[in-house]
Amino acid sequence: MTITSKALIVAATFLAAGTIYSESGFALNSNSDIIDASDIIIDADLINESPDETNIETSAETTNESVVFVDGTGDFEQEIPEQVNPEIGTAEYEAAQKAAEEAAALEAENVKTASSLRQLVSQQNTSGSLSKEMQCLAGTVYFESKGESLDGQLAVAKVVLERVASSRFPNSICGVVYQRRQFSFVRNGRMPKIHKSRKTWRNAVAIAKIATEDLWESRVEGALFFHATYVSPGWKLKRVGRVDKHIFYR
Numbered sequence: 001m002t003i004t005s006k007a008l009i010v011a012a013t014f015l016a017a018g019t020i021y022s023e024s025g026f027a028l029n030s031n032s033d034i035i036d037a038s039d040i041i042i043d044a045d046l047i048n049e050s051p052d053e054t055n056i057e058t059s060a061e062t063t064n065e066s067v068v069f070v071d072g073t074g075d076f077e078q079e080i081p082e083q084v085n086p087e088i089g090t091a092e093y094e095a096a097q098k099a100a101e102e103a104a105a106l107e108a109e110n111v112k113t114a115s116s117l118r119q120l121v122s123q124q125n126t127s128g129s130l131s132k133e134m135q136c137l138a139g140t141v142y143f144e145s146k147g148e149s150l151d152g153q154l155a156v157a158k159v160v161l162e163r164v165a166s167s168r169f170p171n172s173i174c175g176v177v178y179q180r181r182q183f184s185f186v187r188n189g190r191m192p193k194i195h196k197s198r199k200t201w202r203n204a205v206a207i208a209k210i211a212t213e214d215l216w217e218s219r220v221e222g223a224l225f226f227h228a229t230y231v232s233p234g235w236k237l238k239r240v241g242r243v244d245k246h247i248f249y250r
Contacts, residue, residue, distance in 0.1 A: 157211035
């Protein structure tokens with residue numbers, strides 16, 4: 001008795017749906033006759049003539065790519081090849097990627113060797129455009145503390161980030177900065193014009209990067225509020241400390 005490729009596929013389908021196995025063969029259902037295993041003839045040529053979704057084909061495109069097996073299953077996932085920017089050639093893309101990796105490694109090494117906050121600030125790349133969130137954070141540092149020490153500027157930046165992490169405040173940097181009646185430099189929901197050619201702005205950008213990457217600890221870690229030393233709001237909050245002309249609370 002010979003089972004053709006189509007019949008074999010049908011049998012396999014029934015098997016997946018609950019075929020009854022026995023030592024001598026298999027049954028298509030509980031009421032069918034048992035087919036002896038010796039009677040099953042598989043013609044590979046017939047199967048290959050009508051491939052279906054049960055077959056796994058190997059081509060030049062797949063044999064050179066990695067295959068990742070999923071633990072505990074017979075399934076596998078084909079690893080997604082790294083994307084190449086279509087606007088540039090492969091060589092240019094690889095060169096740009098290598099340069100980016102070297103720059104990141106150099107920056108990480110600089111962080112390890114920085115002996116002071118001032119040195120860490122000098123190591124930051126402050127050129128190029130900023131994201132909206134970074135613009136909001138650097139702008140807050142600039143307007144609230146550009147005349148203070150780098151420690152004072154970092155303290156202000158950390159307050160903004162602590163608020164983002166707190167459920168009591170908006171969950172984005174710009175949301176915190178533009179929250180109504182929180183920062184005095186915000187007028188009518190807008191930030192004043194920034195003189196970006198000045199060193200004070202570059203310092204603010206560097207401090208914003210250091211704060212977001214948590215590269216240096218603030219002297220008032222965990223603070224959520226601050227005010228200038230020349231005002232007395234009468235807050236019933238826990239005082240964390242003073243840095244320059246600001247007093248910080250949580």
